[in-house]
Amino acid sequence: MVGQNGAGKTTFARVAAGLVRPDAGSLDIDGRPLRLGRVAGARAAGVELVHQSFALPPSFTVAEALEFGAGGGIGLYGRRQLLRRCRERLAALDLDVDPRRRIRDLPVEAQQGVEIARALVTDAKLLILDEPTAVLPPSGIEALFERIRGLRRHGVTVILILHKIREVLAVADTVSVLRGGRLVAGPIPREGADEAGIAQMIIGGAEVASADGDDTAALVGARQVGSAGARGTREEPPPAAREAVLSLASVSTAKEPEEPALDRVSLSVAPGEIVGVAGVQGNGQRTLVKTIAGLADAVDGDIRLGGSRANRASPAQRRALGLRVIPFERNSEGLSLTSALWENWSVRELMRRPLLSLVDPAALRRQCDKSLKAWGVHYAHAAQNAGALSGGNAQKVILAREIDADARLIIAAQPARGLDIGATAFVWSALREAAGRGCGVLLISSDLDELFDISDRLVVMLSGGIAGTFAPPYDLAAVGRAMTGASA
C-alpha cells in the first residue's frame, strides 16, 4: 500500500485493526464480516497492526512486552516460564534479543522485531506494518524484507504500508495506491507495475509544478537520485576561499537525555552550500542542532558562526550573527500552537530587542501579514492560533520567520517530515533559494532520498560523531555502511 503523507494509509491500517471505527462500510476477514471499531474482534479474526512509532511500553522487558498482548484472562505467570516462552517465540522469528532487556534500551531495529513478534503471539493471519522502513538504515530494511518473505512462506498475509515505490517493488506481490483517502488503483500485480505510472498515481495531477524530474523521483522514492552527478542548477561551486558561515572544530558536549553526546565533531558549511546530515535517528543529530543553536553547551572545541567564536553566545546573539533554526518538532519547538500566528512570527523581531523595549502589536501584525502572504501561507487572520494550521502551512510560518534577508546559516532539522508532496517540494525549493542567495544550509534528515537530492555534501552521524563525509555522486551502500558503523 503506497501513498503520500496524508493519503489515509495509517487510517486504513487503524480501521482494519479496530482502533478506528469507520462511519460507514463493512470489513470482511476470510469472507466473514468483522465487528467494526473493536480491537479484540479484529485480533480474534487474526488481524495485527505494527505501528509506525512502535506501541510497546518503554519500561517493559522484552518478555513482558510479548506477554501483555497474549490472549486469555488474568494470566498468572512465573518468571522462568515467561522467559522460556519468550525465547521460543523469539527463536521462531530468528530474533536475537535478550528477553530481560527493557524496550527503551533496544535499538530501533530490535524494537521493531519485538513488536512484530508481539503481533505474532496470537498466530496472526494478517499482519499490517505501518511504514516499517522509516526508522531503519538500508541494511535493516533488507533484513526486514527478508523476515517478511519468511512470514509469507509460513502463510501470513502481510500488508506493508510504505511511501517509497522502490521498496514496494522490492518485496510486494501487489501494490495499491491511496491518494486523498481514496483507493486510486490496485491491487496491481508487481509484474505489471511501472515506476513512472505509480509515481503519477501517488502524486495525482499537477500538484508539484515546481518540482523537477529528480525531485519527483526523490519525493516518491522511485529510484535513488544523486547518482547522476551533482545538481547542475547552481552557477558556480562556492569558492573555498570565502569564510565558512559555520565551522565546528572538534566539538564535544555533555550527555543529553536520550541522545548521545557530540564526540569531537568537526564540520563546516560554506556560504551557498547545502550540507546534509544523514544518520539513523538518535545518533546525536538533536544534540548537534541544540549545540549550534545555543541550547546545549559545548564542553570542548570551537563553534564559529560567520568567523566569530560563538561557544558562549546566547541564542539571541547567535541569531544576530545570522543563525536561523527550523527545529525538529514543528508543533512543540517550532511554534507555540496556542499562540496567535503573529505572536509566533514576531519572535524574530522581539529577539533583536532589549528585554524591556516597547512593542507595537499592530505594527508586528502588519509585518507578519505581509511576510506570511509573501510565503503563500493559507490562513484566515494573523490572530488565529497556530494550532489551527495544517502541517504544511505551519511549516511555512516557520520558514517565513526563519528565512529572512539577514539569514547567513539555516539549520533545517527534518523540515519536510510529515508533509505532503506539494509542501515538501515547497520546503526544498525554499532551502535551495536561500542557498542560492548565499546562505549556508545544514539539512538534518533521516530520509536518504531527500538528502541525496538536495545536498551538495553529506556527512553521516553515528553515536555522536561524524562517521563519514560524502560528495556526489552518492553511493547508497557506502552511506548505509557509515550509518550502521559496518566496516567496508
Next chain:
Amino acid sequence: MTEFHEFMVAILRSGTPLVYVTMAGVIAQRAGVWHLGLEGVMIIGACATILGIVLTGSFPAAIAIACVLCVAASVLLWFVIEKLGANPIIAGLGLTGLGIGGTALAVQALFGSLAAVTAPFGVPRLGEAFGSYGALSIFVLMMPFVVWGMWVLLRRTRFGLRLAAAGEHPLAARSVGTDPGRTRLIALASGGVLCAIGGAELAAGGLTIFAQNMTAGRGFMSFAAVIFGAGHPIAAAFAAMFFSLVGVAGIRLQLLFGASIPHDVLLSLPYLATILGVWISGRMRGGAKAATEASELRDY
C-alpha cells in the same frame, strides 16, 4: 523486651493504614493516574466505618458501607478525569477537599455537633493467641498478604501488564484490545476498597473514634510512599512502614527529650522524612525528568 514489642505494635498500628492506602496509590499509579485523592477517600472510609458501627451496630455492615462509599468516591474521580477530561491532579485534590469537608458535614448532620464520634467497638482484634500483639486488629495481619497479592497481580499476571501498559502507553494497550479508560476504572475502584480498609484501620483499628480531619495528611504521605517506592507494591509498602517508623520514633524521642527540643520539631519528623524520601528516590531515578516523562506518555 516489652519495650521492643510496644515499639513494634506502635509502628504496625500507625503503619498499616498507610500501607493499605499506599496499595491503592500503587495500583492507580501503574494505571496512569496520579492519585492525589487518596486522602479524601481514606477519610471517607474512616468516617463511614465509625458512623456505620454506631448506626448499625455491626462491624461487617460498617466496613461494607465504607467500601461502597469509597468505591463511589473513586468512581466519581474516574468519571471526572476520564469522561470530563479534568486534570487528574486537580481532580484528586478536589476529591480530598470533598472527603474532608463531606465527612465533617456528615457528622454535623447526624449528630448536630462537630465533636468527635466514638464507637462502642472497632475492628476485631487478633486476640490472646498473639501475645503482645493481640491488641492489633485483623487488618494488620492481613496487610502482608494484601501487599504480596498486589505484587502478584501487578508483576506476575497478564492483567497487571495490561494495567501498566494502559498507564504507560495507552496506544499500546489499545492495540492489544485493552480499553485504558476501563482499566483505570478497575484500578481506581479496587483502590477504593483498599482506602476503605485503610481508613477503617485508622479510625477503628486501635482507637474507636472519628474526629474531623483525622487523616491529617496520611493520604498524601501514602502518595509519597508510592513515589518513593517507584510504584512497586513491596517497595512502596516498605516506604510507608518507614514513614510510620519515623513517626513513632518521633513520639518516643519526644518522651525522652521533650524538655530540650520543641515538640513541633519532633512531630514534624514523619513529614520531613517524607520529603527526604521523595527527594532521595527522585535523585536515584534521574530527578524530576522521570516524573514528567511518565505523564508525557499519557498523550497519544
